[in-house]
Amino acid sequence: MIWVETIINGVLYGGLYGLLGVGLALIVGVMRVVNLSHGEFIVLSAFIGVSLIGVVPWLHPLALLLPVAAIAFVLGFGLQAVLINRVVTRPDPFAAILLTFGVAVVVRNLMVEVYGADPRHLQAGQLAQASAGIGGLHIGVLPLLILALSVALFTALQLLLTRTRFGRIVRATADHRDVVRLMGVNPGRVYNLVMGLSLALASVAGMLLAIRASFTPYSGVERLLIAFEVVVLGGLGTFWGAMLGGITLGVAELVGLRLDPNAGPLYAHLLFLVGVLLRPSGLFRVRA
Template structure:
């Protein structure tokens, strides 16, 4: 029974990990760019949520997701328009990596300057400790809500990309940006919206992770590593693959902690490494 509970809680943790990776998967699927600053933007969204919670203590911290998501979308739009669009079509594949790496370094130091290096977390009161007992199993309500939210967001994103005009434009731009210009589509503007959506989705994961654990301005690298492993494990450019990859990592982490309490993320990293050797294309091989 203990192992069943461990697997269930691992799947719930995986829903949170999937939220960290979905934005990275979206940007790579459309632009073929790995945004190294993705982790720092998630941490920045968590700091914004903490700041808003301190300014409005009478409002539930979870409601702070709404303004944080809107702000993250605007920041992502500007980030793409002002910075990333300069190198997104560069023939040198290292240009986007180096540029976004530079942005991550700058963001990290700006957060240290503004917020300090103290450990922070987002408190949601009793909800973070509440649990359900089902057939003798204790299931945390907050992790369960996180997994449900992740599944709903993945479904909504898939519907938008497959069933709406905006989604068709995004997929066409991802396939042939030179051809869509003939239809009056401006690829750079499409990329702006995609990056805004990516950081908005990352903000959700960043804030929910701040509820579950503490963070500092230096936590971006850890979050980026998890997001990257989720994307690669699930399959580059595959949204449902990212969800499966996140669940697999969450299960591996909690199983590892059950075997060795000092393991941390070791077993999750080992799963990622083994999967790279066995199936480099990931669990699901598909594109946006």
């Protein structure tokens, strides 16, 4: 019974991991750039949440998801417009990687200086302890809510990209950056919006993760690696691949922790390395 519970919890946790990765998958798919500061912005949004709670302590953290996502959207838009668009068209594929790595170093250490290195946590009150008993299993209400929110966001993103005019422009830009210019699309502005969207999704994941586990300014590295593993494992062609990748990693991590309580994310990382070894051909096909 304990194993069924562990696996169900892994699936619920994995939905959150999928959400961590889907923003990165969007960036990789649309502009072929891996944003190495993705993890730092996930942590930064949690810190923004902590700051906002300090201003309005009576508000529930879940009510802050929207304002934090809006701030993250603006940050992403600005990051892309001011910095990344200057290097994204260079033939050298490393310029953008190294630039975002520089951004990660700056953001991480700014968070250390501003917020200190102590572990933080977002309090969700009674909701965090509430659990529902289904057929003898105890499943947390909050993890269920988080998974439902992840699925809703995935569906919304899928619809946005496949059913709207904006989605069509994004997909066209991803396929032929130079051709869409002839149709009157400015790829730079599309990139700005996509990066904003990516970090907004990341910020929701960052807030939810901060409710479930404590974080420090140095947590960004771990978040980035998980997000990246989600992208690579789930590189099946759709965002649902990212969701599946996240769930696989979530189950691997929780089962690993059950077997070996101080393993941390070791088993998720090992699963990723094995995945790379077995399915290298599927790893490069990441499309929006």
